[in-house]
Amino acid sequence: MxxxxxxxxxxxxxxxxxxxxxxxxxxxxxxxxxxxxxxxxxxxxxxxxxxxxxxxxxxxxxxxxxxxxxxxxxxxxxxxxxxxxxxxxxxxxxxxxxxxxxxxxxxxxxxxxxxxxxxxxxxxxxxxxxxxxxxNLLAPFWQWGNNVLAYFAERADSYVFYETDVWLKSLPTxxxxxxxxxxxxxxxxxxxxxxxxxxxxxxxxxxxxSRYSILKPVIDTSKCNGCGLCARNCKASCINPKVHEIDYSRCVACMDCLEKCKQGAIRYTRNTFKAGKTEEQLTGKAEERVALAEKGTTSRRKFFTMSMLFASATLLKAQEKKVDGGLAEIKEKKAPKRTTYLTPPGSLSARNFAAHCTGCQLCVSVCPNQVLRPSSDPATFMQPEVSYERGYCRPECTKCSEVCPAGAIRPVTTADKSAIQIGHAVWIKENCIVQSDKVSCDNCARHCPTGAIQMVLSDPDSSHSLKIPVVNVERCIGCGACENLCPARPFSAMYVEGHTMHRII
Incomplete structure (x- = not known):
């Protein structure tokens, strides 16, 4: 039981x-x-x-x-x-x-x-x-399965499921x-x-x-017949049947030995039985002979590999290539080189985040905007970092702060998040299509949730000159909307530089 x-x-x-x-x-x-x-x-x-x-x-x-x-x-x-x-x-x-x-x-x-x-x-x-x-290994299959259901649900005019991107967030991880x-x-x-x-x-x-635990499996030497069945089924390898002893520091209380003992000699109770020391204790050579005998009867087995094939592969393949309205392939965005990497709102600082994060990837899994991914930097390897190639950190989303179990990301409200500055936007003149292609664009200003970007005349002396963005770093919270939605490829004209210590604006 x-x-x-x-x-x-x-x-x-x-x-x-x-x-x-x-x-x-x-x-x-x-x-x-x-x-x-x-x-x-x-x-x-x-x-x-x-x-x-x-x-x-x-x-x-x-x-x-x-x-x-x-x-x-x-x-x-x-x-x-x-x-x-x-x-x-x-x-x-x-x-x-x-x-x-x-x-x-x-x-x-x-x-x-x-x-x-x-x-x-x-x-x-x-x-x-x-x-x-x-x-890394199971979630992609889970998401592909979800996408298959979303594919058929959409054709049945149902939106119970929605499609999600499946991509390799970090090759080293x-x-x-x-x-x-x-x-x-x-x-x-x-x-x-x-x-x-x-x-x-x-x-x-x-x-x-656990050496001093109150309840533990105990061998009653008066009932034990020395069959050794308990030891041969102990996956912790902690039962020595020759001397009727259990190494409680290694015992994981799986209760397998209780079920296997046909004599009822092992009970999960207080340690009241005394296993007397006898001359039957194994010497080093005797233990070695037992181990060799066990090894001799153990045959080598080859592990088989299981391949999982999805009927949705061909359906999803057609959706992988992204094109614009003229069927020209859109170049993928590349991450800029940041002097200071970005940590999620609620992490307080890069130092606090690094000291508490165990790299479990729970926040990466739950991030709906594909902003968090494992870091490849040796100093923060496998710990999540913020990057905006696939989305931006929406002010109304606080999911990563809700799920972090280690205190690396403290719980924040949506009101708190709108006031936390994890970095600030920086304009790269040579990347901006206003400068390179001589076309009008105000994507960054239109989508900035805090109104930190304003469009001003590139030539103050000419009212007909094209407008360029100017960043108010005091209002910018570093959400990355400007970086993500900038039409420049492969590097955005706007990128967010991280802050070592987060600020409240």
Whole structure:
């Protein structure tokens, strides 16, 4: 029963957290956005003391329930391990804890957090690693499926679905997501929870607490017949059946051992049984022989690749090429080189944003205007940055601030956002079509939501001269409407220069 309850909760949490990264409308976040905020590392970086204390107490009472129920990466590993078990059952065995690696990685992670080595922090954070995998590998298929439904709904005069752009936001981040997926999938397939118990800093930290948990799986030596079935089904490889011991720092409270024990010798209770030390304890050589025997019976298997084909591919392909009214191909906009990169409204400053962001890509997934994308800059690698090639940051949109679990983007209202200056627009004379093509254009001024751009005569002495834009930097909030809607290609005549510290105007 305990295992069924654990599995039910894990599946619910896993499905809802996955949907948070797939939901580009923000609907799921309204109801279940709190699931992202109870993840351990984001809560710690957001200084959400209540959540951190709750998770610590939860671990102290029940063991590493967080790793087997709440953490999506942990549940993902269980899923891979479950699939692998269909090919070979009873495939695990007790392994000595790699303490030097576990605590070494935890120490390096702590140093990286303090020293501001954001790439290392984002790479190892379990919640963020899973978010990147979903955002980069699963979300495109989800969006393509949505576009297929939108295609047919439109032809049925229904607008229940709307089409969304599917594009590669960052090649380096995509590669990191692929490598992360392959590494974790292979490790889970072969060794179960070895990633959680060797590399994951959150798992190691909670493991220290779970050593002293009140409730835990306990072996009753009076009932145990030494069959070792519990150890061969322990994906954490933490049960030593020879000495009737469980390494509680690695146990994730999955309850599998309770179900597998035919003698009822393992119970999830307070640790009242004493496993007496006997001469049957394994020596180093004996353990080595057991490991070699297990290895000898384990055959190598090749992973098969699954290809997913969509009937919509040909339909969507025709819509990929953008042309103007004369069927001339429109050049894609290119991002300008900014002296200071842009961070979303609510992030307060570039320093605050970099210190708190774990690169989970949740804000990137939910941004409806395609403004946020993972950075390729080594200093802020995989952390979102603002760019305006595909859209601009609408003053009425606050979705990124609503979903951020780590405090990198603080919640803001629409009124607040209209007053937050994340940067200011700069006019590039040589790019402006008024100067280069000698045609009239006031796109930037007409679409500026704050009225920060005014059109003035290029020649004050001639009332018939063409007008050029002038930016009032005190009123500009850096939303990027002028940069995005400027007709100049490939570089806009207007671009937004970021501010290191955001200002209130």
């Amino acid at each position: 305990l295992r069924i309850i654990r599995l039910t909760l894990a599946i619910i949490f896993f499905a809802l957290i996955t949907l948070l990264f797939l939901d580009f409308t923000g609907t799921i976040h309204t109801w279940f956005g709190w699931l992202a905020k109870i993840q351990f590392l984001p809560a710690l970086l957001a200084l959400n003391i209540g959540v951190v204390l709750f998770l610590v107490v939860l671990t102290f009472v029940f063991g590493r329930i967080y790793c087997s129920v709440i953490c999506p990466l942990g549940v993902f590993q269980d899923g891979i391990s479950w699939i692998a078990a269909k090919w070979k059952k009873n495939r695990f065995h007790y392994m000595r804890p790699l303490k030097w690696l576990r605590y070494g990685m935890l120490g390096l992670f702590a140093v990286a957090v303090v020293a501001g080595l954001h790439f290392f922090v984002a790479l190892l954070a379990p919640y963020s690693a899973y978010g990147r995998m979903v955002s 995509f590669i990191i997501a692929v490598v992360t997926f392959l590494v974790i999938a292979v490790l889970s397939w072969r060794k179960g929870r070895i990633y959680c118990n060797t590399l994951c800093p959150v798992g190691t930290l909670l493991g220290v607490i």
